[in-house]
Amino acid sequence: MIPPYLGLALYAEGETDHRFLDxxxxxxxxxxxSRRGLSVTIGEMQRLTVPRGVSRRDERIVGGxxxxxxxxxxxxxxxxxxxxxxxxxxxxxxxxRQAVEDELGTSSRRALGVVPVRETExxxxxxxxAIRAVLSTSKSDAGLGxxxxxxxxxxxxxxxxxx
Numbered sequence: 208m209i210p211p212y213l214g215l216a217l218y219a220e221g222e223t224d225h226r227f228l229d230x231x232x233x234x235x236x237x238x239x240x241s242r243r244g245l246s247v248t249i250g251e252m253q254r255l256t257v258p259r260g261v262s263r264r265d266e267r268i269v270g271g272x273x274x275x276x277x278x279x280x281x282x283x284x285x286x287x288x289x290x291x292x293x294x295x296x297x298x299x300x301x302x303x304r305q306a307v308e309d310e311l312g313t314s315s316r317r318a319l320g321v322v323p324v325r326e327t328e329x330x331x332x333x334x335x336x337a338i339r340a341v342l343s344t345s346k347s348d349a350g351l352g353x354x355x356x357x358x359x360x361x362x363x364x365x366x367x368x369x370x
Contacts, residue, residue, distance in 0.1 A: 211247050211248070212247070212248045212249075212250065213236070213240075213247050213248070213249050213250070213280050213281065214250045214253065214278050214279040214280050214281070215232065215233060215236065215249065215250065215251075215252050215253065215279060215280070215281050215283070216252065216253040216254070216255060216272065216275060216278065216279035216281070216282045216283070217229060217232065217252055217253070217254060217255070217282070217283045217285065217321075218255045218257075218267075218268050218271060218272075218282065218283070218284045218285060218303065219254075219285040220285055220286065220287065224285055225254060226341055227331040227334075227337060227338075227341065228283070228285055228321065229252040229254075230334075230337040230340055230341060231331070231334055231337050232252065232283055232321065233249060233251075233252055234334075234336075234337065236249060236281070237249060250278070253275050253278045253279050255267075255268065255271025255272060255274070255275065255282075256271055256274050256275070257270065257271045258270040258271070258274075264299060264302065264303060265302035265303045265305075265306040266306070267303075268284060268303030268304075268306060268307060269303065269306040269307050269310050269311075272307045272310075272311060272318070273310065273311065276311050276316070279316060280315060280316050280317070281316065281317055281318075281319065282307060282316065282317070282318040282319070283318075283319060283320075283321045284299075284300045284303050284304055284318060284319070284320050284321065285320075285321045285322075286298075286299035286300050286320065286321075286322050287322070287323060288322050288323055292322050295320075295322050296320055296322055300320035300322060301320070303318070304318040304319065304320065331366075331370055332353055332354060332360045332366055332369060332370055333354075333360045335347075335348040335351060335353050338351060338353070339351075352369070
């Protein structure tokens, strides 16, 4: 029996965000499904190709999602929290999520937000395995200069500089 398939897509704020979130989100979804004893084939993370000349973020998100709508079941919409998680969700995630669901429907797909409390770089610092995969290195967390405990990354003044 072939396991069911789950397609993932991501709208991120930049290339650096994609490089880390592609890996982190996929691994998080795999772990979540595994914990629940579900055997699911997960496809490669799809990136939205944003239509040129579109200035509104929600229109860029729905336009990109429309272009790959047959390739995903879950669309992750990224926005850095920048100290205001609720504002990031309300202003930068929710309009795009609602536009995708209004235009493309929800019968076979969902859109949801990915909002780090700090910048995405803080999340990357919390996952040495993802950093090793992206950088193709076998250095230990200590060898990479990563914080000893995951919770420490949220206290860093400048996670981007640390990364």
